[in-house]
Amino acid sequence: MRILVTGGAGFIGSALVRRLVLDQVAEAVLVVDKLTYAGERRSLRDCEGKPGFGFLQADIADAEAMAKAMADFRPDAVMHLAAESHVDRSIAGAAPFVQTNLVGTFVLLEAARAYWLGLEGAAKENFRFLHISTDEVFGSLGATGYFTETTPYSPRSPYSATKAGSDHLVAAWHETYGLPTLMTNCSNNYGPFHFPEKLIPLTILNALEGKPLPVYGKGENVRDWLFVDDHVTALIAVLQRGKPGQTYNVGGNSERRNIEVVEAICDTLDRLRPDAAGPRRRLISFVTDRPGHDARYAIDASKLKAELGWEPSETFATGLEKTIAWYLENDWWWQPLRERVYSGERLGLLPAK
Numbered sequence: 416m417r418i419l420v421t422g423g424a425g426f427i428g429s430a431l432v433r434r435l436v437l438d439q440v441a442e443a444v445l446v447v448d449k450l451t452y453a454g455e456r457r458s459l460r461d462c463e464g465k466p467g468f469g470f471l472q473a474d475i476a477d478a479e480a481m482a483k484a485m486a487d488f489r490p491d492a493v494m495h496l497a498a499e500s501h502v503d504r505s506i507a508g509a510a511p512f513v514q515t516n517l518v519g520t521f522v523l524l525e526a527a528r529a530y531w532l533g534l535e536g537a538a539k540e541n542f543r544f545l546h547i548s549t550d551e552v553f554g555s556l557g558a559t560g561y562f563t564e565t566t567p568y569s570p571r572s573p574y575s576a577t578k579a580g581s582d583h584l585v586a587a588w589h590e591t592y593g594l595p596t597l598m599t600n601c602s603n604n605y606g607p608f609h610f611p612e613k614l615i616p617l618t619i620l621n622a623l624e625g626k627p628l629p630v631y632g633k634g635e636n637v638r639d640w641l642f643v644d645d646h647v648t649a650l651i652a653v654l655q656r657g658k659p660g661q662t663y664n665v666g667g668n669s670e671r672r673n674i675e676v677v678e679a680i681c682d683t684l685d686r687l688r689p690d691a692a693g694p695r696r697r698l699i700s701f702v703t704d705r706p707g708h709d710a711r712y713a714i715d716a717s718k719l720k721a722e723l724g725w726e727p728s729e730t731f732a733t734g735l736e737k738t739i740a741w742y743l744e745n746d747w748w749w750q751p752l753r754e755r756v757y758s759g760e761r762l763g764l765l766p767a768k
């Protein structure tokens with residue numbers, strides 16, 4: 416398969432591209448990425464120069480560039496991950512979220528539709544457009560219950576509102592124009608190459624450096640955590656075997672309160688790299704809660720298991736240990752990014768998804 420991956424220099428996109436290229440899942444991969452502050456070409460270091468790997472720096476909202484990318488690369492599938500993805504940034508300024516997540520997805524859909532209409536026979540029938548989205552479109556849960564594929568949308572942040580809008584566009588392009596789309600809504604990811612403004616990497620790196628570990632409110636908000644490589648496996652299964660027009664929820668069966676996540680990181684680091692100044696839980700610092708902070712997200716991923724046989728292979732404990740070990744061994748990647756994150760903090764942005 417020839418696969419065009421948007422947002423392939425981001426956290427999840429780069430994990431996907433490394434799998435597609437290094438495990439030779441795809442015959443050719445073209446990454447289309449604008450390289451915003453969140454895009455890191457160095458995350459694709461191991462793919463550079465490999466047969467079939469290509470990189471195009473372009474904005475998905477650039478209609479001409481997208482039409483040319485489709486015509487030149489001639490993909491069998493598009494996997495669409497490009498997005499503005501950080502909730503706190505969306506609260507500070509929603510314009511890039513509307514532009515990329517809504518306008519960009521619209522432009523990409525139109526480019527894909529025009530290209531798909533020009534295909535014939537099996538190539539047209541087998542073409543797929545997989546849109547990668549979030550469980551945040553469903554809003555906030557109470558103490559019980561799970562998001563399923565039929566949960567009504569109720570986005571509450573500018574980020575989730577623009578992702579919800581992009582999901583609706585994708586569904587409409589299937590219903591109205593017959594474009595063979597697929598969609599996934601996934602819970603919080605974590606793992607290697609995660610930009611250090613997000614809760615888990617920020618906590619790991621601050622804890623390593625003896626800096627305060629900011630936790631919103633009392634740390635009671637619950638998220639379902641999925642190791643990024645498990646998400647990648649799910650995306651490939653949906654692309655290869657999912658039914659056009661369908662949506663699949665992807666989750667980790669790993670609900671944790673934010674404070675539990677931060678404490679687990681402190682305890683693991685204390686074990687792997689003891690701090691002479693004492694246990695790292697001393698660094699935890701509770702900060703004013705995010706406005707409209709959703710209380711709980713939890714995913715029911717039983718459809719993906721029943722139809723495509725997918726289940727996460729990592730528990731939160733094993734995934735977190737792998738993630739921390741990776742950050743300890745790969746400061747070449749995160750060290751240059753730390754200054755950017757602290758610039759973000761000076762703008763009044765706080766860490767966490």
Ligand code: NAD
Pocket residue numbers: 421422423424425426427428447448449450451452453454455473474475476495496497498499500501515519547548549550578600601602603604605610768
């Ligand atoms: P990320 O912020 O790490 O990466 C986004 C990538 O998109 C970056 O490489 C960036 O340069 C690129 N990009 C942004 N605007 C662009 C534009 N206009 N044109 C081209 N490229 C552009 O995001 P991520 O965490 O890897 O998330 C990827 C996708 O998965 C997003 O659509 C996100 O909504 C979704 N998602 C993320 C999570 C999570 O926990 N991270 C969970 C569920 C779903």
